[in-house]
Amino acid sequence: SRKRAHISSMGEYRQLYQKSVTNPEEFWTQIAKEFFWNRWPTDMEFVSYNFDVRKGPVAVKWLDGCQTNVCYNVLDRLIIDKGLGDRVAFHWQSNDDKCSKSVTYSDLLRDVCRFANVMKGLNVKRGDRVAIYMSVTVEVVVVMLACARIGAVHSFAGFSAEALADRIIDANCVLLVTTDGAYRANKFVPLKSIADSALDICKQLNHKVMACIVNPHLNLHRINISKGNTDNGDHNDNTSINWYQNMDILWTDAMNKVTDYCEPEWMDSEDPLFILYTSGSTGKPKGIVHTSAGYLLYTYISYKHAFNYRDGDVFMSTSDLGWLAGHTFSVYGPLANGGTVVMLEGTPYWPTPDRLWRLVDQLAVNMLYTTPTIIRQLMTYGEQRVRNYSRRSLKVLAVVGEPMNPDAWRWVWDVVGERRCSVVDTYGQTETGAMITGLAGCTPMKPGSAGLPLFGAVPAILDAEGRELDGPAVGQLVFKKPWPGIARTIAGNHGWFEMTYFNKFKGYYWTGDGARRDADGYYYMTGRTDDTLKVSGRLLSTVEIEAAVVGHRAVAEAAAVSAPHFIKGHCIHVFVVLCNGFVLTPDLVVEIKSRVRAKIGAPAEPEAIYAVSALPKTKTGKIMRRILTKAMSNDRLLGDTSAMADESVLSELFAITTGEILNVYPFND
Template identity: 35%
Template sequence: MDDALLRAPLVTPTEHLRATAPVGLQEAERLNALPPSDYWLELARELDWFTPPVVGLEGRFGDFSYFRGASMNVSVNCLDRHDPAKVALHYEREDGLSETWTYGELTDAAARFAACLQDLGVVKGDRVGIYLSNTPEAFIAIQACYRIGAVYSVVFAGFSAAAVRDRLQDAQPKVVVCTDATLRRGKVIPLKATLDEARVGVGSITAVIVARRIDARAELKADEHDFHALLSAQTRRADPVAMEANEPGFIIYTSGTTSKPKGLVHSGVGFLVGTYANVKWSLNLTRGDVYWCTADVGWLTFPIFALVGGLAHGATHVIFEGGIDTPTSERPYQLIAKYGVTKLFTAPTALRMLRRAGDDAVVKHDLSSLQLVSLVGEPLDPETWHWTQGVLGAGQIFVNNTYGQTETGTAWASSMVGLTPTRPGACGQPLPGYRAQVRLEGGGVAEAGELGYLTLTEPFPCLARTVWGDHARYEQVYLSDFPGSYAASDAALIDQDGHLWVTGRVDDVMNVAGHRIGTMELEAALITHAAVSEAAVVSRPDEIKGSVPVAFVVPRAGVVGSPELERELSDAIVQGVGSIARPGRVVIVPTLPRTRSGKIMRRLLRDLLEAGEVQGDLTSLENPDAIEVVRAALQV
């Protein structure tokens, strides 16, 4: 990695964030120094318990517990304990529909919907499928499951019927909650019709609850119920069930590529403890904040930073259903100004999308309320960091890049907002309660600045406990590469100041003539070029060098591709990384295949490059037309 990136000046917190930090710097240092077990036990006591915890960690990776014997209810901590008159949700849909929900209204709806589930035969431990987009019903249904101890499983609203069926067959839910449809960039996405196809042959499903948000007259079958009719008729409020700290709370599936999706099982209470801490440090979210998490409910970022961790702090949330750049790319700015958003949690892709739309759109709107932008999801290039801080935030905000995984249940690397600095492009440092090491292939520990395999050396409460129905697979995937540690399968390094840099998946690290190079540094070198809006780099096999990089570049508006530009971009990589990294080819395209959450699907680029066709799971692909666009560009 470019040494200049690793030695760029640290950026300190803004004065406002320092003044509102949850603890003082000396206290933060004390917490960081605590053994993880002691830290989590101390942190957990900030929440409301039925039976308070007296022990922290017991056991080891693959078979561990936290707070054994203690019990609480997640929904009580997320809903009941907050001021009922305070606004919990400002909901917006891309067509302009909006709703406002107070904590009192949300608590009442979740308690009554929990009673509806009980009336349909759902008891503690039963699975409930959640096939919803970013709607108030998602908050109601998930918190209702927490209230009665049902194990919910979120299914991403962008999946195909085949992908939905895989997840239903594995989880075997008794009830599925869905919307009739959702909107996405002006198109109606028929969720109910997809579910009708997907549930064929899944015998566990005894009832489907449909929230009719697009077509109030959508036809329902004999075992199907209208969400709002059930809720309106229900007068009983379900009592919160005491859940032991290690009992399962939900199942979330990783996307399948060439194998069956993994149903990761998270403890309900452990997840709450971890996400509560994550939001405390990575956002310093307070009851006075108006906060917008732009993620989709189908990805774990949304439960971490909104549905569970966010609600646990009692802030007012903005939630948005649809494409945030619809009907225009100025929509995010309009929402920030309308609600006075103080803190934003998003992904680097979303910021690059805003940047591509031009700086003129930013100055049209009053964004002065914004104090913090936190990020997760993929490597963040330093130029996007500086644009976010300098243009979007007018030099007055703090940009906090973080790192985490579905498996870890939190973005565990981050700045402690208001307390610790950041370095543009890095992911912050391990938060209290986490112990990270970068390991080499032989098992040794990497030196500062040395690229290797990212691992975590001690368990924590929000780590996924198993793969649903297949614990042997869990141990093989996560615990076999470096015995005694959790292997993230991500390539990373830790710089001289302890800041984490994640360069991509292990298979995104290419070996070029004996040199290990991460895709992040190559992409960062490209994005600094004035003509580049987005870039993705993948490796291509090479008989002499082993592999060579191939760069795919989306130009900024008004820029036309040419051989001269391709040479310039190739030279930009050489200047930024070194001659060893010169790409075998630079491919200029108007679009790239991406997921609905905005991530570029680099594995599809590799498929097209090597085989001329894509393979594996395409259910999360947002823009299928991009496949032919890239294929045509490769043939030129």
């Protein structure tokens, strides 16, 4: 793939990278010429920013004064200027692979315009927020782009009813779009029922949502509920849903009543495009705001260069559309480049463990984007499952979400790619997009490394005191300058944005991640340095998990920590101090796990629960999670424990984690 790379050598990469940092106006103007601008002032300030809270409010502005529309640029522009109307934008595969659908750019534009007109008919206006709680279907993209077309701001919702309600209220959403139900492998997900519960919570908290539009994905039977009436049935089964006539609108009915075209709303460069929620160390999810022009430029260039996209390439991703990676690399990035995306409902292992490889051959996939967690799961099915298919079309194998361990990297390189595909590890965050990555066909690959900084991003490694370290170094990963795709704020709380990302090291964007840099300038991620955990690539808050556990009447205190897991990379172990009269039983474990699942979602469910009489704490009452992590691996080299309030808790702690005291789930027979 090297001879076909847009950037064919390290020398060329370094030259372009240097230009992006030292002359951003010239570099990004060249990229911007690919797109349509309704207004491009000749006297604009191209980029302005402040990362130092001591000098005033944190602010980032790109192309201030320009006007564009992201939907127009990823659909109309390609159809009108490039003649791509008949090109397939999405190949969609159902959960069981029994249904498939191919949607062209022209099809997509028609449906986007229709849904935009549906929203306008409901008086959804520029700047209004729209919540999305749907299964993985092309209709999700229709909603996203329809919002972009009329200037509404789309926001993906949480896993549970409470999380969904929290986000609807926090983002001040006026409309909810959901699906009647869906299957993930053989498990039914009652999306409409969860949405109903979330809207009930919103109503109790006096937040008004004007309507709930329901896509009849499974065509479930609708049981009419008259106004003011309630139905006792929960309808968590796969046959029927409650239908509230004063709230619910059927997608198909609404789409059939509107016209096929909607004029785009011309948006200012810094107008919000979408809000995505990520876990915060306070336990309250943060609504990260991305804006129109900067995100468009950055998603375009990230997709084009990280994966060496060539005209006509087919991209398949297993990434959740509700992640920034899903927004960037499954929707906006490929569409901005005129690409084709394979969209998978369900999991990569269902209906059979060779699903990915079969679809790679069937749809001539060129780029496969997944997570190390999924790679490790695929490894358990054996090499023959892979070798049964030619995979001849593949040229790039990429991962996101967490660092890829060396064994998984070698398996991808040797078995999946047969030593002829580029292996790309992309590092990014909800707040940033991809910032450090390999460039397929250009930068030399190093197992375990996220690669080199992407254009415009200037990383640095700091020691604990905030001093920049030169050359090979280990420390806190920060960024010194803004790139177009960096988030601008937290919805409704700019002070929290400043406190979270810019207060720890003044003048820098702080990632919360530790990193190592080698002599060649490659970066390796070493894990979170704040109170968040990463499980299967998802960022989860320890505070949120602990609050859910302590909410159970049997639990007095709780501490959540990360533990290694062969498939997920990391999983959650929880240490609990039980209230008087309670012991750790199988029933109690089920209740605690169910509570976490209901409050936060399945990814946060603990893999192990330890019952202890006391948690290790500092003299100021802060839980010493590093001690818990040491105990789980029976590592007695605890370092400085002088800050610990009561060292006598250590003997019991190690006795429980090593099995001397049987007070831990999973229970040993």
